[in-house]
Amino acid sequence: MNKGGIITLLMTVLLMLVSIDASADTDLDRLLCDKIAAYYDLDPVSVEIEIRKNKIRADESDYDSLEVVPMSNSEPRGLVPFKVSLFKAGRPVTKAQIRARISWFEYALVTTDAVRRHDIVTLDKFGIEKVETTYLTDKVLNSPEQLNDRWARKNIKKGQIITTALVEKIPAVISGKNIDIIYKTEAMEISAAGVALEAGYVGEKIRVRNSQSRKVIACTIIDGKTVQVNTH
Numbered sequence: 001m002n003k004g005g006i007i008t009l010l011m012t013v014l015l016m017l018v019s020i021d022a023s024a025d026t027d028l029d030r031l032l033c034d035k036i037a038a039y040y041d042l043d044p045v046s047v048e049i050e051i052r053k054n055k056i057r058a059d060e061s062d063y064d065s066l067e068v069v070p071m072s073n074s075e076p077r078g079l080v081p082f083k084v085s086l087f088k089a090g091r092p093v094t095k096a097q098i099r100a101r102i103s104w105f106e107y108a109l110v111t112t113d114a115v116r117r118h119d120i121v122t123l124d125k126f127g128i129e130k131v132e133t134t135y136l137t138d139k140v141l142n143s144p145e146q147l148n149d150r151w152a153r154k155n156i157k158k159g160q161i162i163t164t165a166l167v168e169k170i171p172a173v174i175s176g177k178n179i180d181i182i183y184k185t186e187a188m189e190i191s192a193a194g195v196a197l198e199a200g201y202v203g204e205k206i207r208v209r210n211s212q213s214r215k216v217i218a219c220t221i222i223d224g225k226t227v228q229v230n231t232h
Helices: 003-040
Strands: 047-053 065-070 078-088 091-111 126-132 150-152 167-169 178-184 189-196 205-210 216-221 226-229
Touching: 003 047, 003 065, 003 078, 003 091, 178 205
Parallel strands: 178 226
Antiparallel strands: 047 091, 065 078, 078 091, 091 126, 150 167, 178 189, 189 205, 205 216, 216 226
16 A cells, blocks of 8 residues: 555544544533533423533443533523533542523513603514523513503613513603692692602602693602692
8 A cells, every 4th residue: 555545544534533522522412411401400491501611531331321411500500610520330420610601581672662761662573583582680571461551661772682671661650741730628629730840659859840830849750640738
């Protein structure tokens, strides 16, 4: 056999060995992912697990069982370290540490256009998409009904996941709205027209300007049309 043939043969053998080793690693990684999912009882539809750091080199003949234990009590999100033990016939074969990336996904409302502060998020402004929520700290909205009686708390960019932090209930009274002012005591009750100078919810105190006297007074919101003068 000439020199070229020998080199070709050696390269073929080397590639076969690499392929076998990679297959063994892939099988082990897959088993590790299954063990992690079972440990936390994770839903494979909502969660994806990827082994990011694994220096264990073993094939199926090297072990017959394994154990995976997390190294922290934190919620299984993002990069999580684990202790792995391989056993054969009940005896430990090897122990090592690995890292797995645990990614969470769910269907959520996502803006299809920018939404300005205090605008209502209308049907043409959002869609429903499967998105990664691994590192989100706020609860996502996943139903259009969750936007009922809500408006944007702040400016929302196009393509942004809509969370509870981005919307709020529309106030009972909005700044600039015409409102009925009631002044009530045990002996009498007087009403007057006014304009709300602040937004607020039922039970909250806001400033209101009397339309006739132009005086600004502190009032408590009774409902969407009425406020009552604070007497103390």
